[in-house]
Amino acid sequence: MDTATSPLAQLQDPSLLKTQALIDGHWVESANTVPIHDPATGRLLAQVPRLGAAEAETAIAAAERAWPAWRALTAKQRGGVMRRWFELLMQHADDLARIMTAEQGKPLAEAKGEVTYGASFVEWFAEEAKRVYGETIPSPDPTKRLLVLRQPVGVCAAITPWNFPLAMITRKVAPALAAGCPVVIKPAEQTPLTALAAAELAQRAGMPPGVLNMLTSDAAGSVDIGKVLCASPVVRHLSFTGSTEVGRILMAQSAPSIKKLGLELGGNAPFIVFDDADVDAAVEGAMQSKYRNAGQTCVCANRLYVQDGVYETFVQRLAERVAGMKVGSGFDEGVQVGPLIDDQALTKVQRHVDDALAKGARMLTGGKVLHAGSGGRFYAPTVLADAHAGMLCAREETFGPVAPVFRFSTEDEAIAAANATEFGLAGYFYSRDVGRIFRVGEALEYGIVGVNTGLISNEVAPFGGVKQSGLGREGSHHGIDEYVEMKYLCLGAIDR
Ligand SMILES: NC(=O)c1ccc[n+]([C@@H]2O[C@H](COP(=O)([O-])OP(=O)(O)OC[C@H]3O[C@@H](n4cnc5c(N)ncnc54)[C@H](O)[C@@H]3O)[C@@H](O)[C@H]2O)c1
Numbered sequence: 001m002d003t004a005t006s007p008l009a010q011l012q013d014p015s016l017l018k019t020q021a022l023i024d025g026h027w028v029e030s031a032n033t034v035p036i037h038d039p040a041t042g043r044l045l046a047q048v049p050r051l052g053a054a055e056a057e058t059a060i061a062a063a064e065r066a067w068p069a070w071r072a073l074t075a076k077q078r079g080g081v082m083r084r085w086f087e088l089l090m091q092h093a094d095d096l097a098r099i100m101t102a103e104q105g106k107p108l109a110e111a112k113g114e115v116t117y118g119a120s121f122v123e124w125f126a127e128e129a130k131r132v133y134g135e136t137i138p139s140p141d142p143t144k145r146l147l148v149l150r151q152p153v154g155v156c157a158a159i160t161p162w163n164f165p166l167a168m169i170t171r172k173v174a175p176a177l178a179a180g181c182p183v184v185i186k187p188a189e190q191t192p193l194t195a196l197a198a199a200e201l202a203q204r205a206g207m208p209p210g211v212l213n214m215l216t217s218d219a220a221g222s223v224d225i226g227k228v229l230c231a232s233p234v235v236r237h238l239s240f241t242g243s244t245e246v247g248r249i250l251m252a253q254s255a256p257s258i259k260k261l262g263l264e265l266g267g268n269a270p271f272i273v274f275d276d277a278d279v280d281a282a283v284e285g286a287m288q289s290k291y292r293n294a295g296q297t298c299v300c301a302n303r304l305y306v307q308d309g310v311y312e313t314f315v316q317r318l319a320e321r322v323a324g325m326k327v328g329s330g331f332d333e334g335v336q337v338g339p340l341i342d343d344q345a346l347t348k349v350q351r352h353v354d355d356a357l358a359k360g361a362r363m364l365t366g367g368k369v370l371h372a373g374s375g376g377r378f379y380a381p382t383v384l385a386d387a388h389a390g391m392l393c394a395r396e397e398t399f400g401p402v403a404p405v406f407r408f409s410t411e412d413e414a415i416a417a418a419n420a421t422e423f424g425l426a427g428y429f430y431s432r433d434v435g436r437i438f439r440v441g442e443a444l445e446y447g448i449v450g451v452n453t454g455l456i457s458n459e460v461a462p463f464g465g466v467k468q469s470g471l472g473r474e475g476s477h478h479g480i481d482e483y484v485e486m487k488y489l490c491l492g493a494i495d496r
């Protein structure tokens, strides 16, 4: 690594650049390592341990040993450790954002926003820890008293994606810790540095050894680690965020051990603009939803449906705004769209654009690789008009800065098109007709629906999908339910 020019050479606290894994409170090296590259330049940033099945077993055993003491703490005591972790995440937000932009590529301002978003789950569940209430139930038998206890489920595992290197971890780990569960985390092979820095801050906050474990590896090692996490009867809950394809694999691997699952999977979000919409607001919302993180979010608008009466106005205004977006390194002033994560992502985006054009789409702006030779994977923000259902971009999650715009005539046609997918994570629509807002909001088959907004994510609302976009909800007061078990206590012989 060329330390002089590395973006990580400017950390305020260089000790946050951790290049070891964390098991049982110890930082762990390994003979084999995984190179971490900057997607904007292709340059090597750091190396992290390539761990596998053996280390996964060690981490599970450490978590199991740590569980009794962690669950024995009061909710307030656990919440206190989490509150200190939240405060340290916010105190070191600039360094965490710099590490995130270096390894994931998103613009620094977006990375800073993700740190705040990710830390908000720690803050939220530090408080929710104190609200895991039980129940007393009026007994039909006067000699009995009926109670319901809610207790921590046990050792939890988390496997997370590269596109939100901090928030996808804290959205799982915070409720687990709050409920009294120790965790074993396997971050994405592309973006472990942000995760390891967060783990270091958890250590500084007083997280006891074995309560939070972080395993790093490459793609093949992740498969081996996943098999151990899925198969272990000690792991009572597995939470995964990533592609639906991998979600299916983990679900099948977990079946023999009958463990609770949290799955936050792929999406294919429709973004519908009706004739009665505020078109400028809809353009702004499309910009926010489509091009955030260079289009690499699970809730990005993937298919834009615009009603006949405003179609040309919308596509022209959107294309004009998109053409003015600045593309480049996330560290460069004013950059709005950073690099895609890897060459495979770039190839998929170009394939979707080429397929759409070959099938009759009209290119309004973009549609090409930028800064070729820079070592980065930059793609021009793109708007395609005249898209139709026969195109790949209608069926697959593009996961890049490409907006295909479909035309529709009636409300029923828009709803049918929007729901014609196996996915059901997020959907959006713009209308100022209150009756339509209720009709369409209720008819869309998605876990999350944004109405007159393109930004829907926060720590207080339940986040999750239906159909093949996943199982369960993260965030909100529902988020902790995943990590507790209900126990029915039947007390007899009260009359003796
Ligand atoms: N629903 C959500 O909240 C959400 C959030 C972010 C990303 N995603 C989805 O994730 C996808 C992009 O992220 P990605 O490319 O990192 O997804 P991915 O599924 O390829 O990888 C996600 C994680 O799973 C691990 N993994 C991959 N194969 C595995 C296996 N066989 N066993 C164990 N672990 C395995 C990876 O190492 C990584 O840590 C998109 O489909 C996106 O929609 C969904």
Ligand SMILES: O=C[C@H](O)CS(=O)(=O)O
Binding pocket: 163, 164, 167, 296, 297, 298, 299, 456, 457
């Ligand atoms: O990519 C998936 C994330 O969940 C997106 S968000 O930041 O939560 O909106």
